[in-house]
Amino acid sequence: MSVAASEALCVGQSRLTAGLDRLRRIDLAAYQAVFGKLPQLTAEELISVAEQVDLRGRGGAAFPVARKFSAVLEAVRTRKRAPMVVVNGAEREPGSAKDKMLLLRSPYLVLAGAVAAARALRARLILVGVTDAVVARSVSEAAAAEPGLARIVRVMEEPDRFVSGESGALVNAMNGRAPLPPGRRADASYSGVGHRPTLLSNAETFAQLAVLAMVGPEGYASAGTPAEPGTVLLTVGGAARRPAVVEVPSGLPLGEVLDLCGAEPADGVLVGGYHGSWLPEHAAYDAPISRAGLAAFGGTLGTGVVLALGRDSCPLGEVTRVAAYLAKESSGQCGPCKLGLPGIARSLAAVAEGSGGVDALDTVRRAAAAVRGRGACSHPDGAFRFVMSALDVFTDDLAAHLFRGGCGRPVSNFLPLPSVPGEARLTVDWTLCRGHGLCAHIAPEIVQRDRHGFPVMLDMPVPPWLERKARQAVKMCPALALRLIPADPAQMDGQVRRGRKARMLSAGHDPDADTVPDLVVSEGWIEEISSEREIPG
DSSP, X not given: OOTTTOEEEESSSOSTTTTTTTOSSOOHHHHHHHHOOOOOOOHHHHHHHHHHTTOBOSSSSOOXXXXXXXXXXXXXXXXXXXXXXXXXXXXXOTTOOXXXXXXXXXXXXXXXXXXXXXXXXXXXXXXXXXXXHHHHHHHHHHXXXXXXHHHHEEEEEOOOOGGGGXXXXXXXXXXXXXXSOOXXXXXXXXXXXXXXXXXXXXXXXXXXXXXXXXXXXXXXXXXXXXXXXXXXXXXXXXXXXXXXXXXXXXXXXXXXXXXXXXXXXXXXXXXXXXXXXEEOHHHHHHOBSSHHHHHHTTOOXXXXXXXXXXXXXXXXXXXXXXXXXXXXXXXXOSHIIIIIHHHHHHHHHHHXXXXXXXXXXXXXXXXXXXXXXXXXXXXXXXXXXXXXHHHHHOHHHHHHHHHHSOOSOOOOOOSOOOOOTTOEEEEEOTTTOOOOOHHHHHOTTTEEEOTXXXXXXXXXXXXXXXXXXXXXXXXXXXXXXXXXXXXXXXXXXXXXXXXXXXXXXXXXXXXXXXXXXXXXXXXXXXXXXXXXXXXXX
């Protein structure tokens, strides 16, 4: 969803969206008028108020904020090293716009939560990681307008990939490594950015923390349910006639939000983003907006994404597009990502095209089960949830594709997918191809052979981790029939532009060469930037 196009709506009393009904962007003076002064709380006080309302992270994992804060505090005391505070604004879920909306339209609220945490932990530096240049400028300008913030806030623009928003990937990027999830469990609370204890949460979480500090536990709990107090930010899109970021009290029926945004559930509604789950129409209207409420209907709150399909698009075709995107966006660090996700996407495509039949569907189910719980990060598990819940919900559409070759509806692309400049895909010149099969041998993840021995390409751009193999397959094709072409011809303007695509199509491109941010956190840099800096009071 385009952030610029998304409205900020509210059901009930506004908190995170306060002032946005009358102001396009809340500047420093407006922030002070709307929200007032931020109270200064100790670490113990912040932990206590977060525990009282069971404040959870809003980036998808719903980790208890008090536990994360306590872990950082313990690491600071044990290691005797100053901590870092990191705001994760790398919102890489294609259907989500809530963090971007906050950083663009109410940046001081997010920074207030980060400042409250930095004060309590005695951190001298706040890093804000983003993937969008406009968002980076918004935060930088907000910090520059307030001398206290200007001294301690730094914005780091990171590579723009789905997995780059994962906390471990963001830490890696800030430390000068490839922006990929670590292959093993990493605890940023103990050793994160600059190998220091790091408090890392997404933008909405820090905004919630600021509101909690301002209104206190009782005021915070005056909205929502007793078990899950407070409000929730949702990004409603897909076939919605009025796409928007909506603030709602937890416990509100999802149907009220769908009606507000003109989103017809029809075949189903996706909740929680592309690592989330599909809900059938009746459940989508009745399910309460809370972690427990959605879980009772088989859903997950996740990143707060709500995408409705409507009645004018083929559900299976939409799911197939996203499955290919998830396969392409994996980090390629483990078997489930390198082989499992492309296999799922390939078999789903065969079912959607009406050519795969029950055998292809069985392959989808077996491949999805095989990746679950076996990945180096949570990406394969999220893809499993997305695909398997779709097969459970879209049973009528699935039957139409299996037994009638299709449902008769076009794929309207209601599920948003980003267009990435510089991506390329493999294609075959069929006037030259002789079915040697070497390409399928070199890059089996993206090329398979049909029953006649000819190559069948997975309909997706070449993932970064397969670029070398793709170039090798092109170079070694005996018939010179294999090509790398722009994934989005509209971006080319008749020629190969400079940038990642030009490098990829040359033999000398290193896929990791463009993944290191301009600003890399080092110990010397931290010491230099932290010296003589005080957290604003």
